[in-house]
Amino acid sequence: MIWIDTLVQGVLLGGLYxxxxxxxxLVFGVMRxxxxxxxxxxxxxxxxxxxxxTALNLNPFVAAVIAIPVMFAVGWVLQxxxxxxxxxxxxxxxxxxxxxxxxxxxxxxxxxxxADSRKLTAGSIEAESVxxxxxxxxxxxxxxxxxxxxxxxxxxxxxxxxxxGRAFRATSDDREAVGLMGIRPNNVxxxxxxxxxxxxxxxxxxxxxxxxxxxxxxxxRLLYAFEAVxxxxxxxxxxxxxxxxxxxxxxxxxxAINPEWxxxxxxxxxxxxLLVRPRGLFPRSKD
Amino acid sequence: xxxxxxxxRLIQLMGLAGVVLLFLVPVIGSRALVQDLFGVLTLLILAxxxxxxxxxxxxxxVGQQAFVGVGAYAMFACVILLGMDPLVGIAxxxxxxxxxxxPMAFFSFRLAGAYFAIGTWVVAEITRLCFAQWKALGGxxxxxxxxxxxxxxxxxxxxxxxxxxxxxxxxxxxxxxLALILALATLIxxxxxxxxxxxxxxxxxxxxxxxxxxxxxxxxxLKAWVFMLTAFGTGLCGALLFIQITRVTPEAAFSVLDWTAxxxxxxxxxxxxxxxxxxIGVIVFYFLQRxxxxxxxxxxxxxxxxxxxxMLFARRGLWGLFTEKTxxxxxxxxxxxxxxxxxx
Amino acid sequence: MEPILSTHGLTAHYGDFxxxxxxxxxxxQGETIAIIGANGAxxxxxxxxxxGLLQNAPDAITLRGEGIGALSAPEVLERGISMVxxxxxxxxxxxxxxxxxxxxxxxxxxxxxxxxxxxxxVPILKERRDHPGTALSGGQQQMxxxxxALMSNPDVLLCDELxxxxxxxxxxxxxxxxxxIKERGASVVVVEQDIGQAMKIAxxxxxxxxxxxxxxxxxxxxxxxxIHNAYFGxxx
Numbered sequence: 001m002i003w004i005d006t007l008v009q010g011v012l013l014g015g016l017y018x019x020x021x022x023x024x025x026l027v028f029g030v031m032r033x034x035x036x037x038x039x040x041x042x043x044x045x046x047x048x049x050x051x052x053x054t055a056l057n058l059n060p061f062v063a064a065v066i067a068i069p070v071m072f073a074v075g076w077v078l079q080x081x082x083x084x085x086x087x088x089x090x091x092x093x094x095x096x097x098x099x100x101x102x103x104x105x106x107x108x109x110x111x112x113x114x115a116d117s118r119k120l121t122a123g124s125i126e127a128e129s130v131x132x133x134x135x136x137x138x139x140x141x142x143x144x145x146x147x148x149x150x151x152x153x154x155x156x157x158x159x160x161x162x163x164x165g166r167a168f169r170a171t172s173d174d175r176e177a178v179g180l181m182g183i184r185p186n187n188v189x190x191x192x193x194x195x196x197x198x199x200x201x202x203x204x205x206x207x208x209x210x211x212x213x214x215x216x217x218x219x220x221r222l223l224y225a226f227e228a229v230x231x232x233x234x235x236x237x238x239x240x241x242x243x244x245x246x247x248x249x250x251x252x253x254x255x256a257i258n259p260e261w262x263x264x265x266x267x268x269x270x271x272x273x274l275l276v277r278p279r280g281l282f283p284r285s286k287d
Numbered sequence: 288x289x290x291x292x293x294x295x296r297l298i299q300l301m302g303l304a305g306v307v308l309l310f311l312v313p314v315i316g317s318r319a320l321v322q323d324l325f326g327v328l329t330l331l332i333l334a335x336x337x338x339x340x341x342x343x344x345x346x347x348x349v350g351q352q353a354f355v356g357v358g359a360y361a362m363f364a365c366v367i368l369l370g371m372d373p374l375v376g377i378a379x380x381x382x383x384x385x386x387x388x389x390p391m392a393f394f395s396f397r398l399a400g401a402y403f404a405i406g407t408w409v410v411a412e413i414t415r416l417c418f419a420q421w422k423a424l425g426g427x428x429x430x431x432x433x434x435x436x437x438x439x440x441x442x443x444x445x446x447x448x449x450x451x452x453x454x455x456x457x458x459x460x461x462x463x464x465l466a467l468i469l470a471l472a473t474l475i476x477x478x479x480x481x482x483x484x485x486x487x488x489x490x491x492x493x494x495x496x497x498x499x500x501x502x503x504x505x506x507x508x509l510k511a512w513v514f515m516l517t518a519f520g521t522g523l524c525g526a527l528l529f530i531q532i533t534r535v536t537p538e539a540a541f542s543v544l545d546w547t548a549x550x551x552x553x554x555x556x557x558x559x560x561x562x563x564x565x566x567i568g569v570i571v572f573y574f575l576q577r578x579x580x581x582x583x584x585x586x587x588x589x590x591x592x593x594x595x596x597x598m599l600f601a602r603r604g605l606w607g608l609f610t611e612k613t614x615x616x617x618x619x620x621x622x623x624x625x626x627x628x629x630x631x
Numbered sequence: 632m633e634p635i636l637s638t639h640g641l642t643a644h645y646g647d648f649x650x651x652x653x654x655x656x657x658x659x660q661g662e663t664i665a666i667i668g669a670n671g672a673x674x675x676x677x678x679x680x681x682x683g684l685l686q687n688a689p690d691a692i693t694l695r696g697e698g699i700g701a702l703s704a705p706e707v708l709e710r711g712i713s714m715v716x717x718x719x720x721x722x723x724x725x726x727x728x729x730x731x732x733x734x735x736x737x738x739x740x741x742x743x744x745x746x747x748x749x750x751x752x753v754p755i756l757k758e759r760r761d762h763p764g765t766a767l768s769g770g771q772q773q774m775x776x777x778x779x780a781l782m783s784n785p786d787v788l789l790c791d792e793l794x795x796x797x798x799x800x801x802x803x804x805x806x807x808x809x810x811x812i813k814e815r816g817a818s819v820v821v822v823e824q825d826i827g828q829a830m831k832i833a834x835x836x837x838x839x840x841x842x843x844x845x846x847x848x849x850x851x852x853x854x855x856x857x858i859h860n861a862y863f864g865x866x867x
Binding site for chain 3: 163166167169170172173174176177178179180181182183184
């Protein structure tokens, strides 16, 4: 029974990781950008929610609604004025620029908010739990997982069912030819990064309610997110969810054996999956 | 005086004089200066290795801290568990890092393009977490070198009797000289390597992988060699660093900020893909760190912004800008006869 | 009649290589122009310059008198010029129908072309609407590319090397749809290496060689010899 419990906790944890990863997956799918600052942008979003919640004395869920357009704008500006200028055949500039951005955001937050641990407080919901067929699960982890599924479902709908999604896919296929269709790739990329930041804000909301955060935790979250994206198969959103769940379950199982092994098990699972399936579980196309 | 070749000659002579001066620092300089410069030189070694990896072989690793950490831990294991001299431990550290590079390459080379960076980073994290389990070396809290180890290190008594002063100062001098020699050796080795058949193949690969393949360059094998060799250099440097620090913890030995992030910025700002780049970068870094020392993490923000600015406006860094503006080249890797060079 | 689209001494460079040397062409309302010439004559470069994929001086290209030479591809499209690019350039991630729809992504114009009317002239595309665009035969893919370019209801339709890599029968089929396209009012510029095909559909022909226009005129005015000389550059 304890194993089923561990498994369920792991799956739910995977939901959080999938939320971390969904934005990355989208951005990679559209513009082949590997954003090393994504983890720090999630932490930035958490601080935005915290600031809004404190200043206006709001519940973090309400504060997040205000933070979402702010973060969309952050993503849009970042892409338009910085990232679009370094996208290209050479992989080095975007990697190094996002790496620099990561350090700047991390230390900027450190200057502004100090290294103290913070938390978003959502009231009694944090302690509530429900029983699912004999396994007791917290409402927050459950909500996180459900949100992850909804977010990925929504992203998929956007990607495959809307005019915007059509532009995303076409731009990803052939950046020059979309110009002949009247589509400006730089605008498409800016919107994609804006959406990725919206997802990052949702991830930040759950991150901040479920655990303490401080400016330094971005890179570790970034790694979990990337692991989820890579083992899920590049460009596949549902694959990203599966990847998140695999990392989450591995961490939970590892922790059940020895608490010191939690993080290590997640990383090892990543390596093992890639050794068996070099292109991940659900690769979208032959990149 | 406007003749670039004359200026080049002058700079080369100044460089030579600088090297001689650097060798004399422990004799004529203060101990604080020796320690400061030790820090600079070790960063330079790490930057040179990363530059070879990312700037020449196109392997953007964010996992170099793995090699520093393994080098450091291997040296500690030699001293504490096997009772060896730390200097032997340095060599073992280099070899250990190279051994780690084999499975690491096997794994991360599967990840295409930018995801290679993530792969190396994950492997570095795994290595850190594994070493945190090594109870004989203190597990997660780490351990120190036994008291007096560095004072009785091979060569220290001799240096002490030669220079005078304390044993600690003599051991600082020794590690300093080792760092200087390693930095110079790395520079010369990199130059000779890049001028060699393999090195030319590597640069051909950077320009056009298909063409390079068609003239018989095996990209994967070549890159794997560079990965292993730079791992060796980085491991040596890691072991050397921690002889001076004398205390090792998983967090410090596998720090992504100290051993990879700084190194990346140093190389990028100085000029990635150029041999003098890391030297310029490390000088800029040193002065930034000193000037902004009182403002907490501000220098990190400045460093990050500088790195971004370089990528936006001058992809070959400060050295690239300098070369472009003046026509002066040092350690040039271009295969052009000097007359044509002058005609530019 | 005033031309709708003109180039005036158009030049183009790829780095140090000059591909066009002062090209002047005029396209009038409702006219079909064929541009012929050997490989490397600069035909595709001319198309890329007109559509904004290559930047130029503002007044080097005019559309209804407005200088459009310095505009980007999306801006040129908005003003009513669309192109069937060389090699078709369908989007592999999009279905046939989506490939057509994206042609009208930013501009639908006010004309007759929409999904229905495109399917009318090429019914097979309607059957295959949910297939990936790149899963069709070469000729069908070319029809998707043409349909895609029509979806913005352009005033000028540029077609770059429609017959490249296709069987003669298929080429014939593709050009069979041209009268229907013309009858709905657009001016058409086709770049063709197949001289016979070009002569059949064109009102006027320009022949290019080494980045210059070497011959122009109505198909019935031009002798085989003129064309041969203009095409291969034999001194006359």
